[in-house]
Amino acid sequence: MSDYVARVHWERKPDQPFTDNRYSRRHVWQFDGGLSVPASSAPQSVPLPQSDPACVDPEEAFVASLASCHMLWFLSLAAKAGWVVDDYRDDAVGVMARNADGQLAMTRVTLRPAVVFGGPTQPDAQQLADVHHRAHEACYIANSVKTEVRCEPVIGR
Incomplete structure (x- = not known):
């Protein structure tokens, strides 16, 4: 088995109160290859100015990882x-709602991959659907969550 490591780091600014719950949610994700990504809570979850909309939030990262x-x-x-494959683009969308237990959860993620092919061999619609289905079944991130993960390929753009 492999380990996948990410460091999440938040630090209170010295002039910032904390117990009033008005602290900044901005933090950093650091990955083993050296990349640091500015992160924050989603403005939909924690209002501005405590959230930073310019940062990646966990909900967006969840959708992006799928x-x-x-x-x-x-x-x-x-x-x-x-x-x-010359170009692959996916405008994926996650929906946050109450699940069957009444908990707030990412209840649906819809993938909308649009693929542009080059070369002499092009898949037909059935072949394309089959490969998307096989990719979905193989995706260990999708296999790891309770969330319904949908794939709605965009054919042609």
Whole structure:
């Protein structure tokens, strides 16, 4: 098994009160390759100015990780099928709502991958749907969550 490590770091500014719950939610995600990503709570969860809309929030990162995992599997499967992918874009959307237990949760993520192919061999609609289905089944991020994860490929753009 592999370990995947991310460091999350938040620090209170010296002039910032804390117990009044008006502290900044801005923090940093640090990854093993050296990348640091500014992060914050979502403004939908914690109002401005405590949230920073210019930062990535956990909800966006959750949606992006599902979309990224699906894309990486799709690209691998497309290459094995002999298809040349020139461009892949996914405008994925997550929906936060109450789940069956009444808890606030990401209840649905809809992937909308739009793929542009080059080269002499192009998949037909059924082949494309099949590869997206196989990519979804292989995506270990999607396999790791209770959230319903949908894939609605965008054909042509």
